[in-house]
Amino acid sequence: MGDESLSAGAVARRLGVAVTTLRTWHQRYGLGPSRHVPGQHRRYTTQDLDRLEVMLRLTSQGVAPAEAAAWVLSPHRGSPSVLPDLSVLPDISVSPDLSVSPGLSVSPGLSVSQGRDGGGQAIPLGPATPAARGFARAAMRLDAPTMRAILEDEVAERGVIVAWDDVAVPVLIGIGERHQATQRFVEVEHLISRCVSEVLGAVPRPASSPRVLLAAADEEQHTLPLEALAAALAQAGVASRLLGARVPARALADAMTRTGPTAVVLWSQLAETGDAGQLARVREHPHPPLLLAAGGPGWPAVLPAGVAQLTTLGAAVSLVQAAAT
Numbered sequence: 558m559g560d561e562s563l564s565a566g567a568v569a570r571r572l573g574v575a576v577t578t579l580r581t582w583h584q585r586y587g588l589g590p591s592r593h594v595p596g597q598h599r600r601y602t603t604q605d606l607d608r609l610e611v612m613l614r615l616t617s618q619g620v621a622p623a624e625a626a627a628w629v630l631s632p633h634r635g636s637p638s639v640l641p642d643l644s645v646l647p648d649i650s651v652s653p654d655l656s657v658s659p660g661l662s663v664s665p666g667l668s669v670s671q672g673r674d675g676g677g678q679a680i681p682l683g684p685a686t687p688a689a690r691g692f693a694r695a696a697m698r699l700d701a702p703t704m705r706a707i708l709e710d711e712v713a714e715r716g717v718i719v720a721w722d723d724v725a726v727p728v729l730i731g732i733g734e735r736h737q738a739t740q741r742f743v744e745v746e747h748l749i750s751r752c753v754s755e756v757l758g759a760v761p762r763p764a765s766s767p768r769v770l771l772a773a774a775d776e777e778q779h780t781l782p783l784e785a786l787a788a789a790l791a792q793a794g795v796a797s798r799l800l801g802a803r804v805p806a807r808a809l810a811d812a813m814t815r816t817g818p819t820a821v822v823l824w825s826q827l828a829e830t831g832d833a834g835q836l837a838r839v840r841e842h843p844h845p846p847l848l849l850a851a852g853g854p855g856w857p858a859v860l861p862a863g864v865a866q867l868t869t870l871g872a873a874v875s876l877v878q879a880a881a882t
């Protein structure tokens with residue numbers, strides 16, 4: 558956020574809590590905005606946001622708001638990102654992990670139990686940005702407007718690559734793990750996919766004619782990383798044509814014949830769809846692209862000669878941009 562300050566609405570979106578919760582924390586516990594510009598509403602500074610973030614993490618772990626606020630405001634607490642040793646606070650149930658649980662727009666005054674299900678009601682994130690935690694919390698509440706607002710803010714403020722790497726990816730990986738462990742939360746996963754797609758799809762595209770072709774491998778349904786690539790390329794001024802999921806080799810060859818791309822990127826998420834023969838076929842096309850690249854964990858470790866391996870979104874943008882311009 559730098560030196561910039563935020564309105565209550567922006568802070569609420571970023572943290573994934575209701576504005577009324579912020580207001581109550583301000584009135585009851587003094588955790589309000591500290592930046593005062595004459596004639597305007599007070600605004601939240603980076604330090605204010607840090608304090609609220611800790612407040613949120615503590616209350617999500619079962620600490621009563623009054624105790625959490627007292628700790629946050631304590632002059633001895635050190636860095637705002639350091640959490641207290643929960644075992645020394647009285648009357649709280651302690652959860653060992655820092656995963657994000659739903660229901661955090663708790664009614665103020667709620668003291669202890671959040672009804673946690675051994676972490677089963679949460680998206681495990683590990684170390685994550687406030688925006689990722691807010692996005693994960695909103696996802697667990699199936700609160701699509703807040704999810705979209707958080708991601709849109711990130712895209713606008715930090716760009717597609719950071720929004721994808723720091724917000725979408727940890728939450729996608731986390732919900733995948735949570736689903737695998739519980740066989741639940743398909744609805745959350747689908748809503749996350751939907752919101753990520755919508756926000757990436759809304760990034761304005763360059764008017765130029767696309768010379769980049771993006772496609773998922775045959776039978777591959779995972780397309781979000783390609784959608785991120787298309788949006789990030791667009792932000793870098795590079796137009797692309799995204800064919801989407803499950804593109805058979807023949808269809809890809811036909812699309813190449815008709816559009817003559819200088820760069821082709823194929824995505825495989827699953828080993829089942831990562832048949833390197835598809836890459837070889839692109840290479841053997843009568844008009845092969847300048848750059849043929851494979852992305853995703855589904856491909857074999859050793860790729861056919863002449864195929865570039867993409868490992869991160871940022872590197873993919875640089876490579877494709879260089880080939881397409």
Ligand code: B12
Pocket residue numbers: 725726727729730731732733734737746750776777778779780781782783785786826827828852853854867868869870873
């Ligand atoms: C969203 C999702 C779906 C959605 C996809 C929607 C869409 N439009 O894309 C839907 C519902 C369709 C789906 C379907 C399935 N899914 Co799914 N899905 C996911 C989920 C949650 C996110 C996928 C994603 O976008 N990953 C991209 C990023 C977030 O992950 P990553 O690739 O590991 O990222 C690494 C690198 O690729 C790189 N990276 C990240 N982003 C980018 C971008 C670029 C451009 C580059 C170059 C690199 C890069 O950085 C990361 C760190 O190394 C994952 C969980 C997960 N861990 O990925 C499961 C997951 C991939 N799915 C899984 C499964 C099993 C399935 C199904 C088989 C389920 C079923 N029984 O039907 C089907 C597969 C159907 C098919 N044939 O494709 C498993 C795969 C397990 C495995 N390895 O075999 C996962 C891992 C979930 C899990 N933990 O079990 N899925």
